[in-house]
Amino acid sequence: MPTEPERPVGKLFVLDTNVILHDYNCIQNFEENDVVIPITVLEELDRFKRGNQDINFQAREFLRRLDKLTGDILSDAGVALGPGMGAIRVVLTGPLDEALKVAFSQDTPDHRILNAGISLQKKEPHRSVILVSKDTNLRMKAKALGMPAQDYTSDKVESVDKLYSGKRTFEGIPSEVIDSFYTDGEAAREQLALVDHPLANENFVLRNGSKSALATYRSTSDSFARVEKLQAYQISPRNAEQAFALAALTNDDIKLVTLAGKAGTGKTLLALAAALECRSKYRQILLARPVVPLGNQDLGFLPGDSDAKLTPYMQPLFDNLTVIRHQFGEHDIGAKRIQDMLDSEKLMITPLAYIRGRSLQRVFFIVDEAQNLTPHEIKTIITRAGEGTKIVFTGDIHQIDQPYLDALSNGLSYLTSRMVGQSLYAHVTLEKGERSVLAEMASNLL
Template structure:
């Protein structure tokens, strides 16, 4: 039988109060606090009600959470403590408009704002449960600071966060003083049995720069086959790699055995261009090339506020992808047949460029799928996209984890960082971090000095 009234406590148990930003990041957040109790202020449900309509991921998260709470409550009152539907879980309740008697956030910060009512919900729980530590969990830094100013514990939602983002997997290793004879043999035979070589142990696919004095070999270690093969620096679709990292990226993009690729790097390192050129190079192997990016609107307004039809609304957000495609076309200015072929690929939608929200619910079969600006996705969104993959599909994520436009995401909690950290040892996955900007010397100046 469900317990009602105050939560039954043990000295080490805590009460976590979740705000709207946490639910929109992960609708299953209430189930990620082990044996501790979880409370949701009524204002959070009111805000989620405003988010439940639409095709964005935050709309999906809002709907999923509302259904989850409905299933959890069943015939019980959610204003009382109710057991969560899993083993060794704590209790759950919705906190109504309760006013704390000691410190009132609305008196301190001002009346009428939802954030201040959420603070009051947490403060009232703190007064009612003096034997428990009450913690406000929010991805809103300002709200956490306000909570701490009121002597209320506050923390970020940690599930899905990468702890040491500066040590995030880069995909390549440089080895000095590598045996000269092996370098010569690799260049001659193109592929070697890696089990006989003195390479650092790796549990996934990996790129190497092998050096011995003036000799260098660029190689790829295939974990499944336990082989070391040379990496070509040849051009693809008239796009030639300008550094070895770009050559590594192209190798991963062209390898038919690698189904999932991520490319991370600053603006101007060539992430999107390489992915698009590789897709066009393999256009005969796939039914469609689908290029997309999440739409992050200015002032966080939905694109419905913009004038014009659907195409007019989304074209400004897709412009960087069209720019890359236009640059590739310019390489064929002396080849009218290829220019016509590229135009035909676009008009027949063999190449499709559209917002990420447009693929929800689809199964992606035999598609080369490029997701640009993937740092603006949540871990759940990345998981959802990959789960759409059908047979013979290749998925490529590109982005810069330090250039995030989505509220409540950062370099540690975004979906691209999450993917790199968690997929790095899988045999179907390869990653490379691009360090050197190749857009222009002026662009490099901005990245390095400003």
């Protein structure tokens, strides 16, 4: 008696286009399960393969990888992705399912992707078919039609509440230990038994009644060093977190810094002030930020040439520079030096897209609004760092403008979670707004 052919195991994951544009390597992250690419997704990727934005790079890389696979990728079995992994296949979609025709009046790419999933559900009822999309609305549509749907979570952090803050507070520190920070500037690890498992460049507020000290852990010497509230280009820290931030920003041994916090906490201002303070150690100071989410679509609605179109997006960086200038008199050498640096391009404010393809040697590089970057974009930026370069990312993970990113999946959260404990890295979460009493009230209450 002939044996029945063995049925495939594992789930069928149907990928939306935005998952591939987020991470071209996504097909390697589904373990033993099979991956399905609707033909509509390939059509959409074709529209994205030209250009210099990150999504264009992701589209090109994915299509290249797909092209290198050998075998019948249109067959039901697909092509194996590797040992211990499932297979990948491309599916053609026919006419829209009746359920889709009833529910939606238009034939759109999203609906054709849904149609591919529904067709697979009917064709392979013994397997679980799951739509993977970063589009919340498409996931809701799928669920309404009885198809399980989920976000792509391979590069998401576990929880916002568990994100590394870069600071801990300890009460009950012996008075003599706190005194030693003011006399010797440091304390040995064994003197602070209360501090458990300190991480490289982690910051501490140490207290005993009215006595307190700010300290940071130096992993190379296994000791704690006092953090002083020092000025940087006439900008003084107004709270402990700002003091920690300036200490990390001006420390030559720390090559990568992330500053997170709500609007008005001083992230960009502190980074720029520190860069100006350390200007002699660097060939150039670069300030960059993403122009708009998902490329430069909005630029066409603004008058003028490219520089004129970009000016409104760069204005917040110029505003911070103006705040620093106002710390000096009109004819003071400090204010004149800033203008000279701008004129000579030793200090440049530029859109982030203009940095692509460059190798950064001895540059103090500040990337503002980093919460609007993907993990891949963050990696691309850091890997451009040459000898003597320092990179600073600033942002607020609760103010994301990119439609397919959130507090858990954005590049700033991803970077913070991955770099914790590295000796070249420091992170500070700024908590108190210092822009004005009104701004702080609005940030907390509205």
